[in-house]
Amino acid sequence: MSAGTFSHAVELRTIASPTLWTITVAALLLLLLVDLLITRRPREESMRESIGWSVFYLLLPVLFGVYLWAGYGGGVAVEFFTGFVVEKSLSVDNLFVFMLLLAAFAVPSALARQVLLYGIVGALVLRVIFIWLGAAALQSGTWAFLLFGAILIVTAGKIVKDVLSGGEQEVDVSSMRTVRLVRRFVPVTDDYRGSRLVVRERGRLALTPLALAAVAILATDIVFAVDSVPAVYGVTEDPFLVFATNAFALLGLRALYFVLQGVLTKLRHLNHGLSVILAFIGVKLILHWAHGVWAWVPEIPTPASLGVIVSVLVIVTVTSLLANRRDRLRAEAAGSGDELPEPVQEPAGER
Numbered sequence: 001m002s003a004g005t006f007s008h009a010v011e012l013r014t015i016a017s018p019t020l021w022t023i024t025v026a027a028l029l030l031l032l033l034v035d036l037l038i039t040r041r042p043r044e045e046s047m048r049e050s051i052g053w054s055v056f057y058l059l060l061p062v063l064f065g066v067y068l069w070a071g072y073g074g075g076v077a078v079e080f081f082t083g084f085v086v087e088k089s090l091s092v093d094n095l096f097v098f099m100l101l102l103a104a105f106a107v108p109s110a111l112a113r114q115v116l117l118y119g120i121v122g123a124l125v126l127r128v129i130f131i132w133l134g135a136a137a138l139q140s141g142t143w144a145f146l147l148f149g150a151i152l153i154v155t156a157g158k159i160v161k162d163v164l165s166g167g168e169q170e171v172d173v174s175s176m177r178t179v180r181l182v183r184r185f186v187p188v189t190d191d192y193r194g195s196r197l198v199v200r201e202r203g204r205l206a207l208t209p210l211a212l213a214a215v216a217i218l219a220t221d222i223v224f225a226v227d228s229v230p231a232v233y234g235v236t237e238d239p240f241l242v243f244a245t246n247a248f249a250l251l252g253l254r255a256l257y258f259v260l261q262g263v264l265t266k267l268r269h270l271n272h273g274l275s276v277i278l279a280f281i282g283v284k285l286i287l288h289w290a291h292g293v294w295a296w297v298p299e300i301p302t303p304a305s306l307g308v309i310v311s312v313l314v315i316v317t318v319t320s321l322l323a324n325r326r327d328r329l330r331a332e333a334a335g336s337g338d339e340l341p342e343p344v345q346e347p348a349g350e351r
Helices: 001-008 016-037 045-073 074-104 109-140 143-165 177-185 209-233 239-252 252-261 270-293 302-336
Strands: 198-201 205-206
Touching: 001 239, 016 109, 016 239, 045 074, 045 252, 074 109, 074 177, 074 209, 074 239, 074 252, 074 270, 109 143, 109 209, 109 239, 109 252, 143 209, 143 270, 177 209, 205 209, 209 239, 209 270, 239 252, 270 302
Parallel strands: none
Antiparallel strands: 198 205
């Protein structure tokens, strides 16, 4: 069997015409401009306002998916919805890291929206870069499917390792290389100066802690892009759909952060589910590569992928709620002096 059989180029097909690309990018820039105008003045966002924007940003991909279904068929629409669910679930985990960063930098609540917007814009730019690199890799050979699959499986293994270690996720600002590098070359003020990123102090330009927080979030965006772009390429090979799923998943993060701020810590099994999803898509990518080499190797269809992903997210949400309820009942029982029976220990190897 020739080497070319293992690494022949992938012909990337897209549904998007130049007009559709132009309209989509223009709409994205318009929504970002609206977000920028909203966050220009530092103020705390009300829960009612956050819920309203979150509903709006969830309706947009639904309407876009209906448009795809009507114009390009159910297969394209299912690919879009599957990719969106994957990206949205990963973005919720990203929100938890953003929450830790905002707490570590002691960002005032009135400025949190601005920092989140910087993170979202940075994430979109990085996703565009990684989407282009991913498309270039696929066009150079099917080996890219193996690479993407390996990245996702390794990432899933790392998540499982972190979960099994039992340590709570935290952020140590002083150990972040990007922050140390910035502080080494540029002076940083001791306090926040409103929404300003740069100020002049003692005749020199200096960054504010707000700028450091933005730099830290942009640095984490790079890690998120390495995981999310291969994941959605495991669902669709259309660069336009990859871009659209990432854009729709990221657009509503600012508002969703304030809605889920009190809920994120309660989704204790979210990382368990994400590890399963990433490993599943990694296997799907490897099977897709193998199918191109050996036709008898089965592939996982996109509708089945959507079913698996949604089922995993539902299961981890339910188990998280049940675990929280169990802990609450134990705490109440401990406070009243009653005793609850100890949980039955699971046999080794059956977890």
